[in-house]
Amino acid sequence: RRAIFARQMDALKLDAVLVAHHRDDQAETVLFRMARGTGLHGLAGIPPCRGIYRRPCLCLTRADTEAYCAALGQNYVQDETNAADLYARNRIRHTVVPALQSVNPAAEQAIARLCRQMRALDDWLTAEAAALLQAAVQGGYEVETLCRARGPVLDAALHALISPVRDAEEKYVNLLRFLVLQREGALQLTPEVTYKIKNGVLL
Numbered sequence: 001r002r003a004i005f006a007r008q009m010d011a012l013k014l015d016a017v018l019v020a021h022h023r024d025d026q027a028e029t030v031l032f033r034m035a036r037g038t039g040l041h042g043l044a045g046i047p048p049c050r051g052i053y054r055r056p057c058l059c060l061t062r063a064d065t066e067a068y069c070a071a072l073g074q075n076y077v078q079d080e081t082n083a084a085d086l087y088a089r090n091r092i093r094h095t096v097v098p099a100l101q102s103v104n105p106a107a108e109q110a111i112a113r114l115c116r117q118m119r120a121l122d123d124w125l126t127a128e129a130a131a132l133l134q135a136a137v138q139g140g141y142e143v144e145t146l147c148r149a150r151g152p153v154l155d156a157a158l159h160a161l162i163s164p165v166r167d168a169e170e171k172y173v174n175l176l177r178f179l180v181l182q183r184e185g186a187l188q189l190t191p192e193v194t195y196k197i198k199n200g201v202l203l
Contacts, residue, residue, distance in 0.1 A: 035092075132153055142201055159173055161176070
């Protein structure tokens with residue numbers, strides 16, 4: 001799908017692609033991530049903007065978007081797999097979301113509000129982590145400077161170091177934090193990339 005979008009961007013000289021993710025998608029995404037195990041970044045949900053993609057419908061429900069299409073006489077395609085409970089996301093849509101709505105009819109709206117709050121907090125942590133890494137730069141990253149950071153800021157900085165290399169799973173953040181706090185050791189993230197501490201510097 002993204003390859004098709006990229007070709008269209010080039011062919012039509014477009015600046016952005018608008019996709020129709022809506023508030024129901026947001027709730028399902030966050031619940032799915034929570035079930036699999038996620039951190040603050042995952043709780044921020046689907047971002048309104050990422051690269052060339054814009055999502056102007058995140059404030060609307062699925063019913064809103066369908067009603068709007070009907071009012072315009074605009075046809076749309078339903079993915080034929082949406083009805084099958086074979087997929088975890090569909091089971092969340094058909095079972096978990098209705099159960100939450102039985103507790104609070106505005107459950108999806110509440111999840112969307114949580115996403116906005118988590119995104120603001122994640123943005124703040126990302127900026128603090130970038131400032132920490134900049135302050136620690138010394139051939140690598142000075143360990144004592146990293147250790148003076150508060151836990152969430154340090155974790156965000158370590159996440160930023162890991163994510164360009166591989167999925168920044170919690171276990172890798174934990175392992176790298178252990179190295180930093182112990183001020184010694186090495187962690188191989190991939191066959192090509194290893195972080196190690198030498199002479200007080202994380203390399």
